[in-house]
Amino acid sequence: FVIHGNYYMREKISKTLDYLLEISWILIIIIIPAIFSYWPVTYNLVDLPKVTVFIILIEIAAIIFCLKILLEKKIAISIFKNKILFFLGFLFVCNLASFIFSIHPQRSLFGDYTRQNGFFFFIHLLLFLAIIVLNLKNWSQIRRIIISVLISSVAVCVFGVMQSFNLGITEWQKIAFRAVDGRIYSSFGQPNFYGHYLIMVIPLTFYSIFFVFKKNISKILAAALLFLQVFNLLLTSSRAAWLGFIFEIFLFLSILLLFYRKNIFKKHLIYKYYLPLFLLLIITLSLNLFFKLGEQRSDNFFSGRLKSITDLKSGSIQLRLFYWGSAINEIKQTKAKNILFGYGQENISDVFAKHYKPAWGIYEQINSYPDRSHNSLFDVILATGIFGFLAVTLFYLYIIISAIRFIKKSEIKNKDDWLVISVLIMLGGYFINNLFSFSTVTNYVYLYLSLAILIFIIFKGQEKMIYLHLPKIFSLLLFSAITLSLSIFLYLYGVKPVIADYYLMKMDKARVSNNCQGMLDNLKLVIKWQPANIYYQNMYIYNGLNCMTKKNDINTNLAIKNNILGVIELMDNKERYYKTDLNIARAYALFGFYFDGKFPNNYYKIADFEYEKLFKLNPNFTNIYIDWGRMKLWQGKNDEAIVIFKKGLEIMPDLNDLYLNMDHKKSIERELITLYYNLAEAYYNKKD
Numbered sequence: 001f002v003i004h005g006n007y008y009m010r011e012k013i014s015k016t017l018d019y020l021l022e023i024s025w026i027l028i029i030i031i032i033p034a035i036f037s038y039w040p041v042t043y044n045l046v047d048l049p050k051v052t053v054f055i056i057l058i059e060i061a062a063i064i065f066c067l068k069i070l071l072e073k074k075i076a077i078s079i080f081k082n083k084i085l086f087f088l089g090f091l092f093v094c095n096l097a098s099f100i101f102s103i104h105p106q107r108s109l110f111g112d113y114t115r116q117n118g119f120f121f122f123i124h125l126l127l128f129l130a131i132i133v134l135n136l137k138n139w140s141q142i143r144r145i146i147i148s149v150l151i152s153s154v155a156v157c158v159f160g161v162m163q164s165f166n167l168g169i170t171e172w173q174k175i176a177f178r179a180v181d182g183r184i185y186s187s188f189g190q191p192n193f194y195g196h197y198l199i200m201v202i203p204l205t206f207y208s209i210f211f212v213f214k215k216n217i218s219k220i221l222a223a224a225l226l227f228l229q230v231f232n233l234l235l236t237s238s239r240a241a242w243l244g245f246i247f248e249i250f251l252f253l254s255i256l257l258l259f260y261r262k263n264i265f266k267k268h269l270i271y272k273y274y275l276p277l278f279l280l281l282i283i284t285l286s287l288n289l290f291f292k293l294g295e296q297r298s299d300n301f302f303s304g305r306l307k308s309i310t311d312l313k314s315g316s317i318q319l320r321l322f323y324w325g326s327a328i329n330e331i332k333q334t335k336a337k338n339i340l341f342g343y344g345q346e347n348i349s350d351v352f353a354k355h356y357k358p359a360w361g362i363y364e365q366i367n368s369y370p371d372r373s374h375n376s377l378f379d380v381i382l383a384t385g386i387f388g389f390l391a392v393t394l395f396y397l398y399i400i401i402s403a404i405r406f407i408k409k410s411e412i413k414n415k416d417d418w419l420v421i422s423v424l425i426m427l428g429g430y431f432i433n434n435l436f437s438f439s440t441v442t443n444y445v446y447l448y449l450s451l452a453i454l455i456f457i458i459f460k461g462q463e464k465m466i467y468l469h470l471p472k473i474f475s476l477l478l479f480s481a482i483t484l485s486l487s488i489f490l491y492l493y494g495v496k497p498v499i500a501d502y503y504l505m506k507m508d509k510a511r512v513s514n515n516c517q518g519m520l521d522n523l524k525l526v527i528k529w530q531p532a533n534i535y536y537q538n539m540y541i542y543n544g545l546n547c548m549t550k551k552n553d554i555n556t557n558l559a560i561k562n563n564i565l566g567v568i569e570l571m572d573n574k575e576r577y578y579k580t581d582l583n584i585a586r587a588y589a590l591f592g593f594y595f596d597g598k599f600p601n602n603y604y605k606i607a608d609f610e611y612e613k614l615f616k617l618n619p620n621f622t623n624i625y626i627d628w629g630r631m632k633l634w635q636g637k638n639d640e641a642i643v644i645f646k647k648g649l650e651i652m653p654d655l656n657d658l659y660l661n662m663d664h665k666k667s668i669e670r671e672l673i674t675l676y677y678n679l680a681e682a683y684y685n686k687k688d
Helices: 002-034 047-072 082-100 105-110 119-134 138-163 173-179 191-211 216-236 240-259 267-294 302-308 313-332 334-341 348-355 376-410 415-433 439-457 472-512 516-529 534-548 554-570 576-597 605-619 622-635 640-648 663-685
Strands: 074-077 466-468
Touching: 002 047, 002 119, 002 439, 047 074, 047 376, 047 439, 082 105, 082 119, 082 376, 105 173, 105 191, 105 466, 105 622, 119 439, 138 191, 138 216, 138 313, 138 415, 138 439, 191 216, 191 240, 191 439, 240 415, 267 439, 313 348, 313 376, 334 376, 348 376, 348 576, 376 415, 415 439, 439 516, 472 516, 472 534, 516 534, 516 554, 534 554, 534 576, 534 663, 554 576, 576 605, 605 622, 622 640, 622 663, 640 663
Parallel strands: none
Antiparallel strands: 074 466
8 A cells, every 4th residue: 555655646746847847938939039138127138038948847847857857756758769869969069079179168158248159058958858758748739839938929920010119128129120111030130030039930930720620619719820930021121031931831832742742732721721711911012012111201111121141231231241251261261170169159259359340330330240140150160160061061960861751651641740741841941031130039949849759759659668776865865966066057057147147238338427436336246246247347347447537536437447458358268359459458558648757657558558459359340440540649759650541441331332221321521520520630730
C-alpha cells in the first residue's frame, strides 16, 4: 500500500510538472511577441523586456525539467537515433568557439545592448528547443502551441491596426511612427522586424483553418486573423518581408501543383477554401491601396515601396549593396582566426566602422554605420566564421532534407504532413527575408519553436529511454546546485540589467527636463547595478560630458571629471569600440579645456593620442575632425585646427546627390555649418 501510494504520488507530481512545463512555453509563445515597454519604464523599450521575460521563463522551465528528470529517474530522448544531436552539438561548439575567440568577449556573451542576441541568449534558445522536444507527447500539445501563436498574433495585429490610426499609442510611439513614415511596427519597434514576425505566423494561421479548428465559427475567426495579418504585413511596407511572403505563396502554389494530380486536393476544397482565401488576399491588397490613397500624399506610398525594390540606387537598397561589399572586403582581408571563428556574436558593427565611407551619408545619417550586414549569410560568416557558417548550413540542411523525406514517405495524408509543409514554407519565407534583413529576439524564439515542432513530428517514435540510477542524496544535491546556479543567473542577468536600464530611463527623463544633477545621480545607480557593461559605461561618459558643459563651478566639474575617469578605469580595453573611443577622446579634450594649466596633467596629449587612433581606424568620419579641430582651437593651435577642418570638409557627402533626402541633407548641412564656423574662427584667431 505504501509502495503504491508513493508511486501514485510520484505520478501526480510528474503530471503537475508536465503541466507547468507546458505553461512555461505557452507563456513564452504568447508574451514574447506582445511585450514591450508600453510606458517607458526601461531605456531599451523593446528587446530588453522580451529577452528578460524569455530568459526568466526558460530558466524556471529548466529548473522544473531537472526536478522532473530526478523524480522520474529517466528521460526519453528522441534525437539519439539520428544525426540531429551531432549537428546541434556542432552548432553549439562553433558558437562557443566564436565567443572564446571574440574581439569583445563580454558583448559576445551577453549581446549588444540594442539587440541582446549574444551567446547567452543562444544557449537559452537551445534550452527552449530541448525542453519542448523532450516534453512534447501528443497532437493536443501541438494544437495548443498553434493556438497560443494565434492568440499572441491577435493582440499584436490589433495593436498594429490601432497604430495605423494613431489610436492607443503613447507620445514616444507617435514620434517613432512619424520617424518610419507611418509604417506600423506594433510591439516590435521597427516595421521590418514586425513584417518578419508576420511572415512566420501567417503559414501557421493558414494551417489552423483546415487542421486545428473543427467548428466553422473557429475557422472563420482564423481566416479573419489571416486577413488581419496580411493587412498588417502590407502596412509595415517591409520589402524584405514582402519578398519572403511572395516566396511563401510560391512554395504553397508549387506544392498544390505538384500534388494535385495525386488527388490529394479535391476540387470542392479548391472552391470551398482556397478560392475564398485568394479573394481575401486580393481584398486585403485593395483595402491597403485605398487606405494609403486616403492619406494626403502626392504619391502612393505602398506602390512607391514596391517599385523601389528594383531601384538599386534607392536609399536602403543602395545601403545594403554598400554593406554587402564591405562584408566581402572584410572577409577577403581579415585574419585567419577571424575567417575560421568570426569576430564573435554581436561584434559586426566593428567591421562596418572600419569600412564607413562618406557616400553612406547620402542614404543614412552621416557618421552612422550598421550592426548587421542585412544578409544572414554574411552575418553568420562575420560573427561565427566559416566553422559557424558550416554548422548552421549542415543543421538546417539536415532538418529540411529529413522533412522532405518525411513528406515523400507519407504522401501528405494527414495533419502532421501539412504541419511539416507549413513550417517548411515558413522557413523558406524566413530565409528570403533574412537575405535582406536580420532576426531579433521574437524571430529567433519562433524559429526555434518551429524547429522543435519539426523535430518532434519527423522523428516521432524514435525515443530512447535513458534511466538514471542516482542516490537520493546526490539527486537532492544536484537539484539544489542547479536551482541555485540558475537563480543566481536569473538575478545577475535577468533582474540586474532591468534595474540598471530603469535608472537609465530615469536619467533620460532628467536630461529632457534639463536636470543635470538628476542625470548624474541616476547614472551612478546605473553603474552600480551594471559596473562592467560597456554600453552603460559609454552612456555615463557621454551624458557626464554634457553635464560638464553646463555653467558649473570648478568643484562640480572636477567631481564630474573624477567620476568619468573612474568609469574609464572600469572599462575593459577588450570591450572598447569606436563610439566608446570617440567619447573617451572627447572626455580628455574637455578635461584639457577645463583643467589643463590648473592641475599638473596633460589631458590634451592623451586626447591627441585617442583621436589619432580613431583617425587610423577610419579617416572618413567627419565628427572626428570636428571634435579634434575644436580641441586644437582650445589649445590655440590654429594652424593645426585649419588643417583638420579642411580635411573634414574634403570628405563631406555631396549635397547635390539626387538620392539625398531632406533629413539626411539637414544632418550633412549641420556638419558643414559646424566645420565652416570653426574654420572661420581659426582664421579669425590668426587674423587672416
